[in-house]
Amino acid sequence: MSRLETQLPGLTLKNPIMPASGCFGFGREFSQLYDLNVLGSIMIKATTEEARFGNPTPRVAETPGGMLNAIGLQNPGLEKVVEQELPWLSQFDLPIIANVAGSQVEDYVEVARTISQVENVHALELNISCPNVKTGGIAFGTVPETARHLTKMVKEVSEVPVYVKLSPNVSNIVEMAKAVEDGGADGLTMINTLVGMRIDVKTGNPILANRTGGLSGPAIKPVAIRMIYEVSQQTDLPIIGMGGISTVEDIIEFYLAGASAVAVGTANFANPFICPELIEGVEQYLIDNKIDHISDLSGRSWKKDVKRAYHCS
Amino acid sequence: MSRLETQLPGLTLKNPIMPASGCFGFGREFSQLYDLNVLGSIMIKATTEEARFGNPTPRVAETPGGMLNAIGLQNPGLEKVVEQELPWLSQFDLPIIANVAGSQVEDYVEVARTISQVENVHALELNISCPNVKTGGIAFGTVPETARHLTKMVKEVSEVPVYVKLSPNVSNIVEMAKAVEDGGADGLTMINTLVGMRIDVKTGNPILANRTGGLSGPAIKPVAIRMIYEVSQQTDLPIIGMGGISTVEDIIEFYLAGASAVAVGTANFANPFICPELIEGVEQYLIDNKIDHISDLSGRSWKKDVKRAYHCS
């Protein structure tokens, strides 16, 4: 077995590095840049039952070390995704992770039921944490019981394992993780974006037409690392980690914190060739550091916990 | 009246710009750099009943556009602060905001009672949000009822207005703000740091000895702006805004979001002369833009809300 091959519920991955949902569309554009077969998987753009236009523009703004987005889940709707996007993607040897969104439980259930039957969809990613839509989305991501219930309902209809995407905008991330574990989740993906805002000093108005947006990029990496560190110690679910990854060292850091795979979002914009570069880079890192398999690193920051002085009070 | 003079509960400020708690000690060191009288106020380092050493080192780590700290509320204790630090500060014409911390309600009450009697202490800042201590701190900052109760108890003994410092590590910041308003708070200060972590890829261990720490600096500014924008529309309390301020435009942005004064934390480390520079810079900005008084800007991003297209779903 290669140093990178990774087994996760539903997913046999050539390597554990994949683009994060919403930053890679359905792969068509990036296929003009490189052969998508090099990827471990693709987390496709959130799919809702009906087509959505999303929010008015401007939808993105730059921030120190990060960016805000308020796309508003624009997507062509379930039918087109199932009939056009996924079949197109089937030309690649890629297990697809389908990001599922909605405004109410029924929406999620409907999308999950249908999309999980598509052959190249090997797992679902329940987007209970999108901060950019008024209804649903974030409420599911901040109330444990709501999240548990949604997970359970989706699990009942899904043909493939279900990963739940956690929102970082919560007081207690472990509680949320445990709730969805309780609801039957097969895995976690974390983190989604932090809710943020920028105001244009010249006009006095928020830069984003939607006012608030989701903060992503290197700026949020310390929050992601902390949450994965905490959650990986308290649940048995595998975690696909994301939030600010842009270097090989970042990926190692996510593994050390407790991730079992990683996704790259915003960094695709700064460098659209970043995923293949990171895949090569991580392999080289493992060779250079004589690490037999990347999974050896997972959770090492707490597993090997030497008893160091640790007094807080 | 000058363009910058600001009236807040308990505080008559030459200008609304001050160093944030924990980033300026008790002022002694910075007095070697410039005349502290130029400042609007000083938010002094958190004071606890007993002296505290704080956490083991390393206590700080750099992150993209920010830093983590886990000082652990090191301070010389209430008695020394009251007998040595505050009297030393009384040589300046500065209303002091005393940051009050503790592990349980009684601690806060005790510190508040005593420190609020010191003549140059014109307001308290209740630190219910320090992420770097095991007990107290953050629990008070994430459970609305706990925060309300603590505020009420402190209000009962305090001789001066009480500002409550909100933690951004919550699902619902407005709920927290309303809870402390209900508890009798006279104002809010926000935000404290986001809980984050960094792992040293070489050693595999968290960089901070305390493992997790508080994320501050420009990276968190969009979160601060968003929270102030939300809270200022939902409560009547004045807000002293902070979180990543390092330029004149940042200060304007905080005002537009809804702040009535601002504090500068991490930026003091990158440029220890930043506070006086910003005070001059903001005054010049107001002159250049023909703004009579800085308070005219407060909340402008939502007050002047022209009805723009706004559809999210």
Add this chain to the structure above:
Amino acid sequence: MINKEWMTVLSQEKIAVNIYELTLKGELVQQMNEPGRFVHLKVNEQMMPLLRRPISVASIDKENSQFTMIYRAEGEGTKLLAQKKAGETIDVLGPLGNGFPVEAAQPGDTALLVGGGIGVPPLYELSKQLNERGVRTIHVLGFQSADTSFYVEAFSALGDTYVATVDGSLGVKGFVTDAIQQYGLEADILYSCGPLPMLRALEEAQLTKKGFISLEERMGCGIGACFACVCHTKSDPTGTDYRKVCSDGPVFPIGEVAL
């Protein structure tokens, strides 16, 4: 295929107040054909600024594998770009998007090229190519003031050129539409790039039967993957139909997208 290349700065010159002319050399130039496409630039290797900056191709010199951009140094990214010196390299992604269709104008036609501010640059390569094709070009360039104006002589060498400035310090006082009206300019086809209010005014004026406009929108990816830059279509202004400025545009036929 969309490529990324570290291109070398041949020259960087300040040609008006805050306006810079930057010439880069590299293989990517061989893929630059249609005028009006853009490149997406990473101005430094740091994570701040994080995003790339879209800048139009203003003129192409395939023979020497070099191309020129003209941009305004305003925010963090463009200010850093303005510091690049000859010999340094810049990370360029592109060419991206769909440009102005030169073949929409027939030899012998008259084309009206209307640019506003930093919308002027892509019209220069367009005008060169139209002239090569035997299309007569009339240029109307709008600027804030004389000291922020640029390339007026260069355009004059290619065809009649009219200038409008907001403060009247050069040419007609007012907007490009004032100049068009004042001089009674007519043409078979319109090509335009500039601020939205200008494009709206031109669309309403219905000066020509055919016309193409180039839009600006804040971008994430620049290649069509992130849905940052979408706009509604004119035929479905509140529905789910859309165009992406980065990959369907930035140039659209007049009437295709809702302005």
Add this chain to the structure above:
Amino acid sequence: MINKEWMTVLSQEKIAVNIYELTLKGELVQQMNEPGRFVHLKVNEQMMPLLRRPISVASIDKENSQFTMIYRAEGEGTKLLAQKKAGETIDVLGPLGNGFPVEAAQPGDTALLVGGGIGVPPLYELSKQLNERGVRTIHVLGFQSADTSFYVEAFSALGDTYVATVDGSLGVKGFVTDAIQQYGLEADILYSCGPLPMLRALEEAQLTKKGFISLEERMGCGIGACFACVCHTKSDPTGTDYRKVCSDGPVFPIGEVAL
């Protein structure tokens, strides 16, 4: 008063693998007296890297208003610092902290100066000042290997100089303590700067009655205001007594702080 100044790079030279010697010019030099103090550098104007970097003063030339630092380019900040060229300016805060007390050694005394890696630089100015005072200096310098070693000749010009390298490629194979033992070095006073394990070993060895060590700690402010860099005192190793490395140190008498 603590000052901040944009100082000008006079020269930057790579003197060993990843090791750079950087000389700056400016008024701040006039305040540099005691060896072992440090400056706090902002390596660029961007917000990344955010924090300043503490680097020791390695040699002072007041007459020409210039001073020299020697540093290892390792992380983001020091790598950017290594790119600075003659003529560019750097934002310098300092001099900060308390350095090595030269007057603790009497004329005629022998001082043992022990440095490890990037702890070697401040000992150079110290040795110069001790020699001026008539103190005999013996230097023991520890490095990883020959190719990361530096300033061996410069120290040799000031007094007997012994080198230890971990891989044995220069001098004694092993640590500075091995060299001290092997050569039976003795002195009246010890001055040392280097990694913690080295300082601990020296403290335990009790080579001299008097001794001073310089510590490293991650810093926030660098001036004593943020409590990032504190350490316990030896007399109260688990209590609330403390010293700040940045403003009480970085140099402490042996035995004052808990290592």
